[in-house]
Amino acid sequence: MRIGRHTWRFANQPVIIGTATVVGPEEGKGPLAADFDFIHEDLDLKEPSWEKAERKLLEQASQLAVVNANITQDDLDYFVGGDLMNQIISNSFAARGLGVPYIGVFGACSTSMEALALGSLLVDSGNANIVMSGTCSHNCSVEKQFRYPTEYGSQKPPTAQYTVTGAGVAIVGKKGKGPKVTAATIGKIVDLGIKDPFNMGAAMAPAAVDTIQTHLTDLKRSPAYYDMIVTGDLATVGYGIAKDLFKKHDINIQTSNYQDCGLMIYDMVKQKVDVQAGGSGAACSAVVTYGHILKRMREGELKKVLIVATGALLSPLSYQQGETIPCIAHAATIEMGGDES
Amino acid sequence: MRIGRHTWRFANQPVIIGTATVVGPEEGKGPLAADFDFIHEDLDLKEPSWEKAERKLLEQASQLAVVNANITQDDLDYFVGGDLMNQIISNSFAARGLGVPYIGVFGACSTSMEALALGSLLVDSGNANIVMSGTCSHNCSVEKQFRYPTEYGSQKPPTAQYTVTGAGVAIVGKKGKGPKVTAATIGKIVDLGIKDPFNMGAAMAPAAVDTIQTHLTDLKRSPAYYDMIVTGDLATVGYGIAKDLFKKHDINIQTSNYQDCGLMIYDMVKQKVDVQAGGSGAACSAVVTYGHILKRMREGELKKVLIVATGALLSPLSYQQGETIPCIAHAATIEMGGDES
Numbered sequence: 001m002r003i004g005r006h007t008w009r010f011a012n013q014p015v016i017i018g019t020a021t022v023v024g025p026e027e028g029k030g031p032l033a034a035d036f037d038f039i040h041e042d043l044d045l046k047e048p049s050w051e052k053a054e055r056k057l058l059e060q061a062s063q064l065a066v067v068n069a070n071i072t073q074d075d076l077d078y079f080v081g082g083d084l085m086n087q088i089i090s091n092s093f094a095a096r097g098l099g100v101p102y103i104g105v106f107g108a109c110s111t112s113m114e115a116l117a118l119g120s121l122l123v124d125s126g127n128a129n130i131v132m133s134g135t136c137s138h139n140c141s142v143e144k145q146f147r148y149p150t151e152y153g154s155q156k157p158p159t160a161q162y163t164v165t166g167a168g169v170a171i172v173g174k175k176g177k178g179p180k181v182t183a184a185t186i187g188k189i190v191d192l193g194i195k196d197p198f199n200m201g202a203a204m205a206p207a208a209v210d211t212i213q214t215h216l217t218d219l220k221r222s223p224a225y226y227d228m229i230v231t232g233d234l235a236t237v238g239y240g241i242a243k244d245l246f247k248k249h250d251i252n253i254q255t256s257n258y259q260d261c262g263l264m265i266y267d268m269v270k271q272k273v274d275v276q277a278g279g280s281g282a283a284c285s286a287v288v289t290y291g292h293i294l295k296r297m298r299e300g301e302l303k304k305v306l307i308v309a310t311g312a313l314l315s316p317l318s319y320q321q322g323e324t325i326p327c328i329a330h331a332a333t334i335e336m337g338g339d340e341s
Numbered sequence: 342m343r344i345g346r347h348t349w350r351f352a353n354q355p356v357i358i359g360t361a362t363v364v365g366p367e368e369g370k371g372p373l374a375a376d377f378d379f380i381h382e383d384l385d386l387k388e389p390s391w392e393k394a395e396r397k398l399l400e401q402a403s404q405l406a407v408v409n410a411n412i413t414q415d416d417l418d419y420f421v422g423g424d425l426m427n428q429i430i431s432n433s434f435a436a437r438g439l440g441v442p443y444i445g446v447f448g449a450c451s452t453s454m455e456a457l458a459l460g461s462l463l464v465d466s467g468n469a470n471i472v473m474s475g476t477c478s479h480n481c482s483v484e485k486q487f488r489y490p491t492e493y494g495s496q497k498p499p500t501a502q503y504t505v506t507g508a509g510v511a512i513v514g515k516k517g518k519g520p521k522v523t524a525a526t527i528g529k530i531v532d533l534g535i536k537d538p539f540n541m542g543a544a545m546a547p548a549a550v551d552t553i554q555t556h557l558t559d560l561k562r563s564p565a566y567y568d569m570i571v572t573g574d575l576a577t578v579g580y581g582i583a584k585d586l587f588k589k590h591d592i593n594i595q596t597s598n599y600q601d602c603g604l605m606i607y608d609m610v611k612q613k614v615d616v617q618a619g620g621s622g623a624a625c626s627a628v629v630t631y632g633h634i635l636k637r638m639r640e641g642e643l644k645k646v647l648i649v650a651t652g653a654l655l656s657p658l659s660y661q662q663g664e665t666i667p668c669i670a671h672a673a674t675i676e677m678g679g680d681e682s
Binding site: 006008052078084089092093101102106118121122128129186187316317318321326 | 346347349389390392393418419423425426427428429430433434436437440441442443444445446447448449455459462463465466468469470527528529530532654655656657658659662664667669
């Protein structure tokens with residue numbers, strides 16, 4: 001492939017003018033609890049099904065984001081979103097309530113950055129003034145669809161990850177105060193032959209490293225450009241593999257500057273029995289980025305970050321038919337700049 | 342909503358430099374048979390599952406499109422695609438084989454124009470030189486997932502539509518000969534409360550009309566600007582409803598200039614017993630547009646067309662939980678211009 005062509009550089013520097021994060025009870029017990037806008041104490045959100053509960057998470061985050069951005073729903077030009085549910089119903093039904101033109105996307109757990117990249121592209125290219133990008137997942141709807149209903153209480157291996165219950169939404173505008181999206185790298189499928197849906201981190205790590213390498217090469221950057229490089233949801237197993245792959249490919253990332261949303265969202269000592277290898281799900285990178293990381297950026301603690309959301313693009317059916325797991329990672333550069341308004 | 346903001350105008354006029362269409366046996370019996378690149382005589386494509394057969398359709402169309410565009414796979418900057426399968430596995434697995442950065446999208450049967458719009462945006466905005474946009478569906482994989490396996494032989498009401506077996510791919514380039522994508526309108530969700538998955542045309546017609554109205558208003562155009570306005574897969578029932586809605590909303594579209602891919606692809610007399618109200622599926626608008634309509638444009642018979650792909654964003658689960666069907670339509674303007682190379 002030609003060098004430099006898979007990263008979009010946003011010359012007009014779209015601004016994240018508002019975000020919102022809504023999470024469930026397990027995430028509310030984790031170390032980032034204070035950074036989320038709303039924590040639900042129960043998993044059902046008083047809805048009659050897990051799927052409706054998941055949709056509600058996104059509807060609430062969308063509404064909160066509009067308020068946090070100090071705009072009205074009518075100011076939104078487009079909504080870009082997707083989720084893990086079959087036919088991304090959580091987003092499509094939430095989009096119905098928003099009433100704005102809707103671009104449905106699917107990137108499994110990489111959806112957060114796929115949606116942010118496309119939203120930023122729309123603003124950067126002058127085709128929109130304000131775009132909402134969002135995603136969500138719910139532990140019970142996702143486990144039910146991809147593995148076993150949580151009510152079964154089936155045992156899981158230690159490589160399994162815990163699907164984050166939550167929704168994260170970012171509103172990207174042409175101008176305003178806040179962190180800017182300055183670039184995005186679109187990943188290609190990487191599939192090293194892993195078939196085990198209880199070991200997603202291992203499957204996704206090579207895709208994350210591939211996208212990071214492409215990103216750095218495309219922009220002729222060293223990893224030191226970033227205060228922090230954060231992968232989406234590799235969790236314990238994938239995080240270790242990613243670090244090994246950085247060494248193997250001579251990508252010089254300091255361990256202190258490399259983190260993973262799947263490890264950040266939970267207390268990996270106190271919550272380990274519940275979350276096994278760590279967090280996953282489309283909401284994982286979304287709530288950690290839009291809740292925690294952007295807060296640290298706004299407070300001046302971080303200036304330049306690269307968020308690398310990772311996705312495992314399997315379906316229960318492709319797995320049952322003996323297929324391996326195709327993985328992907330999409331990355332976005334977020335930077336604090338001067339505060340033009 | 343503000344007028345004019347939901348249509349992207351592509352000032353750099355991305356060109357469709359190559360297309361390919363691969364279809365199944367029923368489509369091969371229809372009136373457009375001569376316009377398709379490859380017709381399979383059996384539904385299984387010698388694959389062990391319907392899902393693998395569906396994927397193969399897309400893989401073949403992708404490969405043919407690369408040849409037809411007179412490029413190599415390595416020239417592709419991005420692949421934008423989606424399908425009806427859970428987690429859009431047909432596209433994700435096809436993208437694995439292509440090895441290019443991949444933007445997965447979901448718009449049900451509106452995916453064809455969603456993918457073409459995004460691909461054109463990437464080229465128009467200078468973020469890509471060559472993008473492949475594609476989609477596919479297979480009668481047996483889709484019916485199995487959304488309704489009943491065709492092997493059951495369950496009876497269907499006359500409002501039911503027949504999912505097209507096929508794949509349609511367009512390669513959009515910065516320059517070259519061929520029809521140009523000059524604008525695209527992104528639709529919003531329209532849901533008038535229909536719950537019957539055997540009556541998709543009725544559910545989708547209002548979304549199609551909404552997008553056409555937005556498009557014409559945004560560009561201050563009269564329907565007469567177009568030689569032909571074509572909806573995706575409204576079929577008999579939805580086509581009639583759309584015509585009624587045009588009247589109701591004072592949209593002055595001549596019946597002779599308005600067609601529907603779901604009615605064009607089959608012989609609605611000879612094939613009626615098999616296809617009921619007409620064609621549907623993500624491939625329907627893709628193969629009719631990329632096979633038949635673009636051929637007529639290249640031959641000079643049509644100069645300006647508006648393709649309005651329609652999607653019903655339900656899932657089997659949302660239907661089982663008593664939800665109505667959220668619908669959407671995305672439109673793209675395709676025009677023959679001067680033949681710059």
